[in-house]
Amino acid sequence: MKLQRIVFLLAASLLLLWVISPSPDIAAGGEAQITEETKYIALTFDDGPRPDTTGRLLDGLKERGAKVTFFLIGKQIANNTTLVQRMKAEGHQVGSHTWNHTKLQGQSCSVISAEICRTDAALRSLLGDGEYWVRPPYGLLDKCQESLFSVPLVTWSVDPEDWKLKNADKDVAAVLSHVQPGDIVLMHDSVPASVDAALRIVDKLQSQGYQFVTVQELLELKGITPQPGVMYYSDHKWR
Numbered sequence: 674m675k676l677q678r679i680v681f682l683l684a685a686s687l688l689l690l691w692v693i694s695p696s697p698d699i700a701a702g703g704e705a706q707i708t709e710e711t712k713y714i715a716l717t718f719d720d721g722p723r724p725d726t727t728g729r730l731l732d733g734l735k736e737r738g739a740k741v742t743f744f745l746i747g748k749q750i751a752n753n754t755t756l757v758q759r760m761k762a763e764g765h766q767v768g769s770h771t772w773n774h775t776k777l778q779g780q781s782c783s784v785i786s787a788e789i790c791r792t793d794a795a796l797r798s799l800l801g802d803g804e805y806w807v808r809p810p811y812g813l814l815d816k817c818q819e820s821l822f823s824v825p826l827v828t829w830s831v832d833p834e835d836w837k838l839k840n841a842d843k844d845v846a847a848v849l850s851h852v853q854p855g856d857i858v859l860m861h862d863s864v865p866a867s868v869d870a871a872l873r874i875v876d877k878l879q880s881q882g883y884q885f886v887t888v889q890e891l892l893e894l895k896g897i898t899p900q901p902g903v904m905y906y907s908d909h910k911w912r
Contacts, residue, residue: 712854712883713908715891716871717742717829719770719808720836720863722753722760727862731759733872739885740764743862744808744827747772747792754799761800766887768806768827769793778813785821806888806899814904816912825899827888829859830907835867844870849877855895855908857888 721727721743734741743760745767750757760767771777771788780788789807796805804824812828819826833847844867848858858874860867875885892899895908905911 712881713886713891713894714852714854714878714883715742715857715888716860716875716885717744717808717827717857717888718860718862718867718871719744719810720774720861721745722749722756723863724753724756726865726868727753727756730862730868730871731756731763731765733868734765734875734885735763737872737875737879737885739875739879740766740887740890741885742766742768742806742827742888744768744770744806745792745796746770746774747788747795750792750795750799757796757799764887766806766889767796767800768808768888769796770808771810774810776811776813777809777818778811778815780818782821785818789822819902819904822902824901826902826904827857828904828906830856830910831858833858833860833870835870836861836864839864839866841866841869841873845873845877848874852878854883855891857891857905857907 716739718730718741722745743765745757747769757767769789769792772791773788775784775788777785777788793805797803806825806827807822808827814826831848831851833844835844838844838847852858860871862868886894888905889899891908892905897908899905903911
């Protein structure tokens with residue numbers, strides 16, 4: 674009788690565990706579906722817009738349903754208004770890369786103000802009011818200068834140095850060998866080979882379950898409220 678009682682209790686325990694264990698999603702065909710968490714990534718482009726490269730990039734991104742972030746050189750906006758308007762209309766984030774691509778580190782407050790305010794004014798005149806985030810040229814800014822900005826600042830966590838390589842195969846390899854969910858990837862839509870590489874990178878990572886979003890979306894999806902004067906490197910690193 675004692676043995677029968679032990680067997681009964683064991684069987685009851687196993688039944689209870691089976692009842693309370695979470696079950697996988699079952700498709701209509703009866704097969705268990707294992708769902709993966711979406712992997713988000715922000716692809717960003719500096720030094721544009723340029724009519725011979727940026728338009729082709731926008732075409733490719735639209736075909737793939739990918740959203741990215743463009744950091745524009747202010748003095749190039751006036752001659753490329755259609756491209757800039759298209760960026761916003763197609764759901765991309767538009768930001769500032771200063772007026773003259775000036776290295777801000779070590780500069781006076783007046784120089785920084787002129788470089789940022791002039792570009793901000795050009796963007797507001799064309800696209801309307803909004804927050805136009807800033808990427809300091811070369812990613813360089815003194816810590817004490819960050820408080821001068823009324824918008825979030827953006828650098829990157831993956832840099833394939835595409836502006837130097839100018840080789841699509843090497844660009845693709847450099848990104849794919851380092852990228853992780855939550856990364857901010859730096860590229861340049863001013864370089865033809867970079868456009869080729871970027872679209873190949875989108876194709877490859879989308880096939881791996883990545884979704885391309887703007888930098889603002891990347892942070893907000895992680896539950897981060899972007900703050901003025903804070904430098905964001907990825908959705909898990911900032912200062």
